[in-house]
Amino acid sequence: MATIEDVARLAGLSRATVSRVINNHPYVTEEKRKSVQQAMEQLGYVPNSIARQLRTQTHETIGVLIPRLSNPFFSKLVDAMENIAAEVGFQLIVCQTKSQKERELLYLNWLKTRQVGGIIFASTENEWDVIKPYKEFGPIMFCNEYPPHTEAPIVCLDQLKGGYIGTKHLLERGHKKIAYCYAGSQFTNIRERYAGYKKALDEYGLPLNERWMFKDAYDTRDGKRIYHALMQQADRPTAVFTSSDEVALGMIAEAKRNGTAVPDDLAILGFDDQPIAELMDPAISTVYQPVEQIGITAIRMMIRFLRNQSVPVNEITELPLHLVVRHST
Amino acid sequence: MATIEDVARLAGLSRATVSRVINNHPYVTEEKRKSVQQAMEQLGYVPNSIARQLRTQTHETIGVLIPRLSNPFFSKLVDAMENIAAEVGFQLIVCQTKSQKERELLYLNWLKTRQVGGIIFASTENEWDVIKPYKEFGPIMFCNEYPPHTEAPIVCLDQLKGGYIGTKHLLERGHKKIAYCYAGSQFTNIRERYAGYKKALDEYGLPLNERWMFKDAYDTRDGKRIYHALMQQADRPTAVFTSSDEVALGMIAEAKRNGTAVPDDLAILGFDDQPIAELMDPAISTVYQPVEQIGITAIRMMIRFLRNQSVPVNEITELPLHLVVRHST
DNA sequence: TTGTAGGCGTTATCAA
DNA sequence: TTGATAACGCCTACAA
Numbered sequence: 001m002a003t004i005e006d007v008a009r010l011a012g013l014s015r016a017t018v019s020r021v022i023n024n025h026p027y028v029t030e031e032k033r034k035s036v037q038q039a040m041e042q043l044g045y046v047p048n049s050i051a052r053q054l055r056t057q058t059h060e061t062i063g064v065l066i067p068r069l070s071n072p073f074f075s076k077l078v079d080a081m082e083n084i085a086a087e088v089g090f091q092l093i094v095c096q097t098k099s100q101k102e103r104e105l106l107y108l109n110w111l112k113t114r115q116v117g118g119i120i121f122a123s124t125e126n127e128w129d130v131i132k133p134y135k136e137f138g139p140i141m142f143c144n145e146y147p148p149h150t151e152a153p154i155v156c157l158d159q160l161k162g163g164y165i166g167t168k169h170l171l172e173r174g175h176k177k178i179a180y181c182y183a184g185s186q187f188t189n190i191r192e193r194y195a196g197y198k199k200a201l202d203e204y205g206l207p208l209n210e211r212w213m214f215k216d217a218y219d220t221r222d223g224k225r226i227y228h229a230l231m232q233q234a235d236r237p238t239a240v241f242t243s244s245d246e247v248a249l250g251m252i253a254e255a256k257r258n259g260t261a262v263p264d265d266l267a268i269l270g271f272d273d274q275p276i277a278e279l280m281d282p283a284i285s286t287v288y289q290p291v292e293q294i295g296i297t298a299i300r301m302m303i304r305f306l307r308n309q310s311v312p313v314n315e316i317t318e319l320p321l322h323l324v325v326r327h328s329t
Numbered sequence: 330m331a332t333i334e335d336v337a338r339l340a341g342l343s344r345a346t347v348s349r350v351i352n353n354h355p356y357v358t359e360e361k362r363k364s365v366q367q368a369m370e371q372l373g374y375v376p377n378s379i380a381r382q383l384r385t386q387t388h389e390t391i392g393v394l395i396p397r398l399s400n401p402f403f404s405k406l407v408d409a410m411e412n413i414a415a416e417v418g419f420q421l422i423v424c425q426t427k428s429q430k431e432r433e434l435l436y437l438n439w440l441k442t443r444q445v446g447g448i449i450f451a452s453t454e455n456e457w458d459v460i461k462p463y464k465e466f467g468p469i470m471f472c473n474e475y476p477p478h479t480e481a482p483i484v485c486l487d488q489l490k491g492g493y494i495g496t497k498h499l500l501e502r503g504h505k506k507i508a509y510c511y512a513g514s515q516f517t518n519i520r521e522r523y524a525g526y527k528k529a530l531d532e533y534g535l536p537l538n539e540r541w542m543f544k545d546a547y548d549t550r551d552g553k554r555i556y557h558a559l560m561q562q563a564d565r566p567t568a569v570f571t572s573s574d575e576v577a578l579g580m581i582a583e584a585k586r587n588g589t590a591v592p593d594d595l596a597i598l599g600f601d602d603q604p605i606a607e608l609m610d611p612a613i614s615t616v617y618q619p620v621e622q623i624g625i626t627a628i629r630m631m632i633r634f635l636r637n638q639s640v641p642v643n644e645i646t647e648l649p650l651h652l653v654v655r656h657s658t
Numbered sequence: 659t660t661g662t663a664g665g666c667g668t669t670a671t672c673a674a
Numbered sequence: 675t676t677g678a679t680a681a682c683g684c685c686t687a688c689a690a
Contacts, residue, residue, distance in 0.1 A: 001441075001466070003667055014677045019669060027675050046441040050383045051667035054682050060444070061390075061420075068408055075404040079397055082423050086435070091390075091444055093420045094411050106415070112330075112375040115389070115420055137330070220608060253608040279549060279582040281610055332683055343661045348685055356659050380683035383666050661690075667682105674677080 002043035011039040022047055058309070059117020059138070061091045062302055063107055066122045067099045071219070072274050073244065073291060077122055077144070080295030090303055099184065101125045111137040118302050121146065124188055139305035139312050143298035145188045154316040155298045159189055162287045162321040163196025166241050166269055169285070169323055171204050175239035175267060181217035181226060183243050197241060211235075217243040223250020231260070239267035239329065245274045248284050252328060267329040282327035290319050331372035340368040351376055387638070388446020388467070390420045391631055392436055395451045396428045400548070401603050402573065402620060406451055406473070409624030419632055428513065430454045440466040447631050450475065453517055468634035468641050472627035474517045483645040484627045488518055491616045491650040492525025495570050495598055498614070498652055500533050504568040504596060510546035510555060512572050526570060540564075546572040552579020560589070568596035568658065574603045577613050581657060596658040611656035619648050 004022075008015045013032060020028050021036040028036075039045070053059060064081060066074040082092045093116055095107040104125040110116045111134055118139040124131075128147045134140060135152070143155040170178050180197050183190060201208060211233065214226045223246065230237065242248040248270035255262050262268055262282055270277050270286030277284040297317060305312050333351075337344045342361060349357050350365040357365075368374070382388060393410060395403040411421045422445055424436040433454040439445045440463050447468040453460075457476045463469060464481070472484040499507050509526055512519060530537060540562060543555045552575065559566065571577040577599035584591050591597055591611055599606050599615030606613040626646060634641050 004669095005667080015668080016670085016677055016679095017675090020676090023669080029675070032676085044441075046438070048383075048667055049442045049444050050379060051682090052669080054377075054379045054383050054666090054684090055668040055670085057682070061422075069398070069404045069411065070401070070408045072399070072401070072404075075398045075401075078423060079399045079425065082398065082425050086425070086432075089444075091422045091439075093390075094407060094423055096408065096411050096415070103415075109375070110420075112373075113378045115378050115418075220604060249605070249608055253610070256610055275549060276578070276605060279578055281582065281585055333685095334683080344684080345661060345686080346659090349660090352685080358659070361660085377683055380666090381685080383668090383682090384684045384686090386666070659690105662688085664685105664687090666684090669681090671680080672678090674675105 001048075002045040004045070004047070006043055007036065007039045007045050010043060011035045059114065059306055060089060061093055061116050062299070062306070063093045063095045063110060063116035063119045064122060065095045065097055065104060065107055065119060065124075068096050069094060072246070072276075073272050073289075074122060076274075076291045077295045080292040081120075081299040084296055084299045085303070088303060090306070092299075095119075097123065097125055099123070099125060105130075108134050111140075117306050120298055120302055122298075127187065139302060141298065141302060141305075141312060143294050145190060147188055151314055153301060153312045153314060155294055155301065155319070156189060156316070157289055157294065157319050157321050159192035159321075160196040160199070162271070162289075163193035163241075164200050165196075165321070165323050166271070166287050167197045167200035168203075169325065170239045170241065170267060170269060170329060171200060171206075173239070173267060173329055175237075176204075176206060177209070177212070177235070177237040177239070179212040179214065179230060179237040179240040181214045181222075181240065181243040181247055183218055184216055209237075212237050217247045219244075219246045220250030220253070223247040223252075224254040227251045227254040227258075227260075230266075231258070237266075239263075239269070241269050243271055245270035245272045245277045245284055245286055248286070248328065249276060249280060252280060252282070252284070263327070263329050269329050273324050277324075278326065280328070285326045285329040286324050288322050288324050290321075293319050330377070331374040333374075333376070335372055336365065336368045336374050339372060340364045388443065388635055389418060390422055390445050391628070391635070392422045392424045392439060392445035392448045393451060394424045394426055394433060394436055394448060394453075397425050398423060401575070401605075402601055402618075403451060405603075405620045406624045409621040410449075410628040413625055413628045414632070417632060419635070421628075424448075426452065426454055428452070428454060434459075437463050440469075446635050449627055449631055451627075456516065468631060470627065470631060470634075470641060472623050474519060476517055480643055482630060482641045482643060484623055484630065484648070485518060485645070486618055486623065486648050486650050488521035488650075489525040489528070491600070491618075492522035492570075493529050494525075494650070494652050495600070495616050496526045496529035497532075498654065499568045499570065499596060499598060499658060500529060500535075502568070502596060502658055505533075505535060506538070506541070506564070506566040506568070508541040508543065508559060508566040508569040510543045510551075510569065510572040510576055512547055513545055541566050546576045548573075548575045549579030549582070552576040552581075553583040556580045556583040556587075556589075559595075560587070566595075568592075568598070570598050572600055574599035574601045574606045574613055574615055577615070577657065578605060578609060581609060581611070581613070592656070592658050598658050602653050606653075607655065609657070614655045614658040615653050617651050617653050619650075622648050
């Protein structure tokens with residue numbers, strides 16, 4: 001590999017001048033610029049980004065924390081982020097926490113070792129107090145989900161509204177017994193969604209039934225499990241507000257297999273609006289989340305932090321959500 | 330951030346000794362080792378991986394080239410790889426080529442800039458002659474797909490067998506008119522699958538009908554498109570060997586919407602065996618691909634290359650494939 | 659067993 | 675406008 005030294009020698013100039021050409025600095029005669037460029041070309045020279053990072057104390061790698069890539073919501077999110085990052089030469093590092101606190105911390109420590117320059121949390125496991133000390137080592141921000149008391153930039157969705165419009169839709173369809181599924185921890189902003197659910201119920205003067213709350217609802221397997229738990233109850237709900245299209249998918253498949261008509265016997269509402277939602281039979285009614293938008297907004301912010309070496313301001317950006325009515329409700 | 334210098338000073342020793350402790354070198358008295366460790370602890374010292382990489386000329390970042398992350402096959406593949414990589418402190422960089430030659434080259438160039446230490450191609454756009462020169466800048470290997478004449482390590486699947494057993498299954502079900510879908514370029518080993526299809530047809534003494542070949546079959550949208558193209562033909566196939574579960578999914582959804590019974594009017598065979606395959610109605614018969622296995626095998630190999638700074642041997646590792654019969658055929 | 663000193667490939671400061 | 679030279683943080687001959 002040719003180094004800046006090689007280029008300098010070939011061009012008959014100093015490393016400093018070559019460096020100036022590379023970085024488009026002023027005060028280089030056109031003539032010398034030309035000869036440097038020619039030498040670079042001839043040697044196939046490309047600056048070593050490692051050396052550059054060491055010298056400038058800058059970073060061009062961003063860690064994105066997600067539970068797992070095989071969850072379509074997150075793969076789509078990372079997809080959107082990567083498009084932007086690649087455009088400007090930044091690298092995205094996949095960090096799958098597998099929903100484990102320790103793994104999240106493992107990746108957070110990469111900030112100290114400089115293996116990543118900044119971190120975007122797209123999901124969170126640890127509480128803010130645990131994460132906060134890492135702010136010292138690089139920009140940290142949240143998108144999609146964040147723990148209470150977060151003191152960092154946030155890009156998120158109006159989950160309260162999501163919970164509200166979803167529930168209201170079911171209520172308007174005449175349902176009075178509506179089950180609710182949620183993913184693990186209620187320590188993040190996802191509990192906002194729950195508040196929206198309660199709000200809608202309140203408006204209709206309906207009580208909340210604890211037995212119709214189902215936690216740990218992540219994927220199709222959970223959907224199946226919850227379907228059975230639901231059907232075993234004496235006082236059965238007539239509708240379910242699931243936590244994701246995955247869960248809805250699993251429930252619908254299992255419902256059909258067991259002769260439960262959807263939506264007649266059981267209405268099922270998804271969340272996300274993934275491509276499969278439209279393809280299922282019945283097509284899944286769901287709450288659309290602008291995944292790409294969150295991704296793009298977040299990554300742009302992070303790139304700005306890294307470029308300007310600026311301290312993130314704790315602003316919060318909230319993106320809208322809307323209902324997509326199909327045939328499962 | 331504390332540096333090795335700070336630790337040395339606090340421990341009253343030289344940087345060299347500290348470095349020896351960090352890297353577990355022999356010839357350090359237990360006593361000094363202790364005091365170094367204590368100093369590191371006290372300062373919260375963590376080695377700077379950038380500096381280390383520059384000094385040792387080693388790399389701990391691996392670029393994985395895929396068309397796009399939102400394709401479940403690839404997100405699962407990267408998922409599997411990342412698990413292994415994270416275990417040993419290596420970083421995985423997502424490189425979405427979007428099936429574009431130029432984007433693939435963009436990422437290949439990251440090898441020169443040292444933004445990545447090695448590259449795993451999980452899909453390929455450019456021909457081997459174009460890729461070959463980059464071998465000089467770091468280990469390159471292929472998994473899943475590879476261009477003809479590849480001179481690099483390969484981890485792949487027995488696509489010929491995949492095409493063969495899939496087609497044979499349909500033939501055994503009594504089908505004589507079998508359509509075939511394939512993804513874009515026939516320049517990679519995916520053409521092996523096609524050879525398997527032909528082989529099975531040959532054994533049954535059946536001719537190949539060019540009008541039943543459908544290209545550019547990637548996702549659900551393509552499945553829908555191909556369904557319609559299929560139905561418009563005067564002499565219609567009774568079965569379709571699709572190129573992925575996605576495509577099968579789209580076809581089935583569209584078939585149902587148009588009153589075509591699956592599998593009675595049209596048998597549809599998938600490829601991959603993704604989770605949804607089992608959840609569709611009818612559940613999709615498909616050819617199982619051991620995605621995790623390919624991922625794990627490939628990433629382990631790459632880590633070995635990077636660790637030992639060894640030149641890759643052009644070995645080829647072939648993993649098995651098998652049929653999963655459900656209800657769509 | 660430990661320390662000194664040089665260098666990995668850059669960029670930035672200063673002097674010329 | 676250019677060129678020495680000193681860092682960035684680390685590892686590793688070599689010498690002691």
